[in-house]
Amino acid sequence: GAVVSQHPSRVICKSGTSVKIECRSLDFQATTMFWYRQFPKQSLMLMATSNEGSKATYEQGVEKDKFLINHASLTLSTLTVTSAHPEDSSFYICSASGGVGDQPQHFGDGTRLSIL
Amino acid sequence: GENVEQHPSTLSVQEGDSAVIKCTYSDSASNYFPWYKQELGKRPQLIIDIRSNVGEKKDQRIAVTLNKTAKHFSLHITETQPEDSAVYFCAALGGSYIPTFGRGTSLIVHP
Numbered sequence: 001g002a003v004v005s006q007h008p009s010r011v012i013c014k015s016g017t018s019v020k021i022e023c024r025s026l027d028f029q030a031t032t033m034f035w036y037r038q039f040p041k042q043s044l045m046l047m048a049t050s051n052e053g054s055k056a057t058y059e060q061g062v063e064k065d066k067f068l069i070n071h072a073s074l075t076l077s078t079l080t081v082t083s084a085h086p087e088d089s090s091f092y093i094c095s096a097s098g099g100v101g102d103q104p105q106h107f108g109d110g111t112r113l114s115i116l
Numbered sequence: 117g118e119n120v121e122q123h124p125s126t127l128s129v130q131e132g133d134s135a136v137i138k139c140t141y142s143d144s145a146s147n148y149f150p151w152y153k154q155e156l157g158k159r160p161q162l163i164i165d166i167r168s169n170v171g172e173k174k175d176q177r178i179a180v181t182l183n184k185t186a187k188h189f190s191l192h193i194t195e196t197q198p199e200d201s202a203v204y205f206c207a208a209l210g211g212s213y214i215p216t217f218g219r220g221t222s223l224i225v226h227p
Binding site for chain 1 (some may be wrong): 118120150157158159160162165184205213214215217218219220222
């Protein structure tokens, strides 16, 4: 149980392209989803917290207009990197929590984004 | 907000030895402490967790201890095997319900 599916696993595209990443909870309802960015050999950097039906809460330094998050249902959250540039190249991972409070997070497989 | 410190950043052991990774946290309201294992290019996977109402939890070769007074918790891996090689992250959750991760420990188990 507690499976989180993230797509696509890898994206290579030209600078200026917008890229959408999907995160789905397959067998549970995700009240909260988190979006992380991870650089090589570094920890998970929280970008934003997404709650179903409400606006995402972004961490300091993360541009809301650059990284659009939509959490339209209890099983789906999307991250759109708008007008991506080479510096946006990174590993993006989502996670989902099934309840409020001290619940374990379940991670997606991540998306390797490469902007040429 | 919460601040989680994790040490060491790199840990190299021989197969069969024990490995210990330590984390400290700052928010006394934190009450849930999960540990994740991340292999290269893969997702972090929950390996064990502990809540503030217990001091120790064990699952086969893996154990976690929690000292709420000192605000630190540790991961213990006994009889290490090469497949234990990975990056391990500790995390703490409290009143905000937003997890704060440590910087990670790269564990290398030499055959």
